[in-house]
Amino acid sequence: MLREICPVYKREMKAYFSSPAIYVALGLFLAFVGLQYHYIIKYFVMVSQQKMMSQEGMYGGMPPINLTEIVVGSMFGLINFLMLLVVPIFTMRLFSEEKRLGTFELLVTCPLRDWSILLGKYLAALTVGLITLAFCLVYPITTQYISGGQAENSVILVSYLGLVLVVAAYVAFGVFASSVTENQMLSAILTFVGLLSFYLVGRMDYGKGAMLFGKVEWADIFSALCAYTHSEPFSKGMLALPDVAFFLMFTVFFLIITAKILEARRWRV
Amino acid sequence: MITVEKLTKYYGEFPAVRDVSFQVGKGEILGFLGPNGAGKTTTMRILTCYTPATSGKATVAGFDVFTQSLEVRRRIGYLPENVPLYNEMTVRGYLLFMAEAKGHRGAAARKAVEQAINECGLAEVRNRLIAQISRGFRQRVSLGQAVLGNPDVLILDEPTIGLDPRQIVEIRNLIKNMAGKRTVILSTHILPEVALTCQKVLVIHRGRIVASGTPDEMISNLEAVRQTDVIARGAPDAIATALRSAAGVTNVRILHKSPVDGPSEFLVEYAPGKDPRGDMARAITQGGHALLEMRTRGLSLEDVFIRITAGEEAKHAA
Numbered sequence: 257m258l259r260e261i262c263p264v265y266k267r268e269m270k271a272y273f274s275s276p277a278i279y280v281a282l283g284l285f286l287a288f289v290g291l292q293y294h295y296i297i298k299y300f301v302m303v304s305q306q307k308m309m310s311q312e313g314m315y316g317g318m319p320p321i322n323l324t325e326i327v328v329g330s331m332f333g334l335i336n337f338l339m340l341l342v343v344p345i346f347t348m349r350l351f352s353e354e355k356r357l358g359t360f361e362l363l364v365t366c367p368l369r370d371w372s373i374l375l376g377k378y379l380a381a382l383t384v385g386l387i388t389l390a391f392c393l394v395y396p397i398t399t400q401y402i403s404g405g406q407a408e409n410s411v412i413l414v415s416y417l418g419l420v421l422v423v424a425a426y427v428a429f430g431v432f433a434s435s436v437t438e439n440q441m442l443s444a445i446l447t448f449v450g451l452l453s454f455y456l457v458g459r460m461d462y463g464k465g466a467m468l469f470g471k472v473e474w475a476d477i478f479s480a481l482c483a484y485t486h487s488e489p490f491s492k493g494m495l496a497l498p499d500v501a502f503f504l505m506f507t508v509f510f511l512i513i514t515a516k517i518l519e520a521r522r523w524r525v
Numbered sequence: 526m527i528t529v530e531k532l533t534k535y536y537g538e539f540p541a542v543r544d545v546s547f548q549v550g551k552g553e554i555l556g557f558l559g560p561n562g563a564g565k566t567t568t569m570r571i572l573t574c575y576t577p578a579t580s581g582k583a584t585v586a587g588f589d590v591f592t593q594s595l596e597v598r599r600r601i602g603y604l605p606e607n608v609p610l611y612n613e614m615t616v617r618g619y620l621l622f623m624a625e626a627k628g629h630r631g632a633a634a635r636k637a638v639e640q641a642i643n644e645c646g647l648a649e650v651r652n653r654l655i656a657q658i659s660r661g662f663r664q665r666v667s668l669g670q671a672v673l674g675n676p677d678v679l680i681l682d683e684p685t686i687g688l689d690p691r692q693i694v695e696i697r698n699l700i701k702n703m704a705g706k707r708t709v710i711l712s713t714h715i716l717p718e719v720a721l722t723c724q725k726v727l728v729i730h731r732g733r734i735v736a737s738g739t740p741d742e743m744i745s746n747l748e749a750v751r752q753t754d755v756i757a758r759g760a761p762d763a764i765a766t767a768l769r770s771a772a773g774v775t776n777v778r779i780l781h782k783s784p785v786d787g788p789s790e791f792l793v794e795y796a797p798g799k800d801p802r803g804d805m806a807r808a809i810t811q812g813g814h815a816l817l818e819m820r821t822r823g824l825s826l827e828d829v830f831i832r833i834t835a836g837e838e839a840k841h842a843a
Contacts, residue, residue: 259628259630260626260628262625263622263625263626264626266622266625267611267614267622270613270614270618271611271613271614274613275613357609357610357611358605358607358609359609359610359611360609361570361575361605361609362603362605362609362623362670363626364575365573365574365575365598365601365603366598366623366626366627367595367598367599367626367627367628368626369595521575521576522574522576522577522594523577524577524578524579524591
């Protein structure tokens with residue numbers, strides 16, 4: 257299996273870094289994250305100054321401020337959201353381009369199992385996603401440097417682990433979207449809209465009391481399916497099994513669906 | 526080497542291939558002849574395990590294309606119709622990727638690539654980007670990819686389409702050189718191409734095999750009629766009548782009527798055994814017209830098909 261995955265993976269990686277799309281996407285992403293980081297730090301400084309002033313004055317009632325919560329939490333939310341925009345750019349090419357060019361036909365008539373092709377492509381896109389996350393490591397390092405290590409390392413670690421799980425799941429969805437269309441733009445839009453729906457589904461106000469079978473509240477179901485609901489605890493340093501399981505299952509589910517789509521070509525109808 | 530039995534493929538309600546059966550022996554070159562949409566590509570896609578047949582059976586080297594797909598794919602080199610390539614790769618990089626995808630590793634993969642580069646004459650473009658090489662070289666790269674690692678069977682879908690005449694000759698020679706060692710199935714819609722490269726020909730139309738045999742048999746069977754173009758100056762209808770009077774002429778069509786006594790064009794048909802061209806020339810000049818040009822046509826595949834399919838349709842109607 258690994259023998260078959262390897263050439264596909266290598267080719268995808270070369271293709272990524274020989275096209276300008278990835279550099280543009282990565283550049284814009286990093287520029288935006290950097291700018292936001294600047295504002296988050298500025299906001300933190302402003303809040304802590306207010307706090308100091310209010311302590312000097314007669315009102316001592318302001319809640320304590322927390323560097324980890326404000327900076328790490330905001331950065332997590334920001335990167336998590338921006339991944340919704342960047343992942344589609346990483347995954348849109350994978351199958352759509354091959355189908356449009358016709359290279360798909362040649363690839364699947366090579367002695368390669370469908371799963372090898374799928375995993376080779378998935379792992380390549382995931383690698384690019386992880387490279388993007390690796391660039392973001394500069395922010396916790398900077399934060400610890402300028403604050404003298406006041407942010408909690410455990411929270412940073414869990415947040416990062418959470419982002420890895422989130423990206424793994426998003427990429428799986430992107431691979432799925434690119435396997436259903438020959439059109440790269442459509443594949444990217446489908447990925448974005450699909451992921452955004454998963455991101456928002458649990459955060460809407462559905463009103464109280466709408467019940468399924470008179471037993472389960474719809475809002476609970478939607479919240480159980482929501483990528484945001486499951487990722488948010490990571491930013492607080494909470495590593496709970498249901499959240500980890502959600503993203504792993506999300507990943508596996510969409511990989512299996514994609515494998516079935518590839519296999520469907522060979523069904524006798 | 527390749528056995529196909531009663532192969533049928535429906536796309537929804539549309540039958541792309543119907544009841545196709547044939548066999549190809551080791552080292553033979555089989556030509557698939559047919560107009561676009563006849564079912565050539567579909568048959569090839571079934572043999573390469575890209576798409577399954579609706580019913581029927583096909584085996585390559587004893588392996589079933591449906592149940593033992595991976596084994597079949599290990600033994601096949603395939604050149605798809607539209608020559609799909611990854612434009613961002615170099616020729617050598619692409620061939621190396623394909624060699625690895627076909628299960629060759631390290632030194633073995635590099636050796637297979639060097640062989641393919643030599644066999645297909647790719648040495649001068651080996652380090653160029655595929656996006657920057659000519660159509661002829663793209664075709665050769667694609668062919669090089671198919672022969673990587675010496676597969677037992679080559680399946681080539683329209684290997685000469687879109688090439689200039691010199692490139693066509695080169696590719697044909699490449700394919701001919703591959704015969705003997707390998708079993709080759711190639712498809713085309715150009716009759717002389719089959720005559721030059723193949724030992725056995727199948728004519729496929731609307732998903733059915735309508736004729737088969739060696740190229741010589743095919744051509745003599747198919748050429749039921751010979752055609753000669755005539756250009757002459759004079760009253761067109763009078764010339765046509767004069768041409769019809771020549772012994773052996775079965776049909777005269779006026780292709781172009783000149784309004785005033787300019788050159789008009791005619792198409793004269795006659796049986797292959799007869800040669801009425803002398804009589805035709807005499808009839809024109811005796812009628813007081815000027816004979817400007819006379820040229821005999823080789824039968825085009827279009828004509829052959831119109832004939833074969835007209836025959837087929839008449840059979841169906843009966």
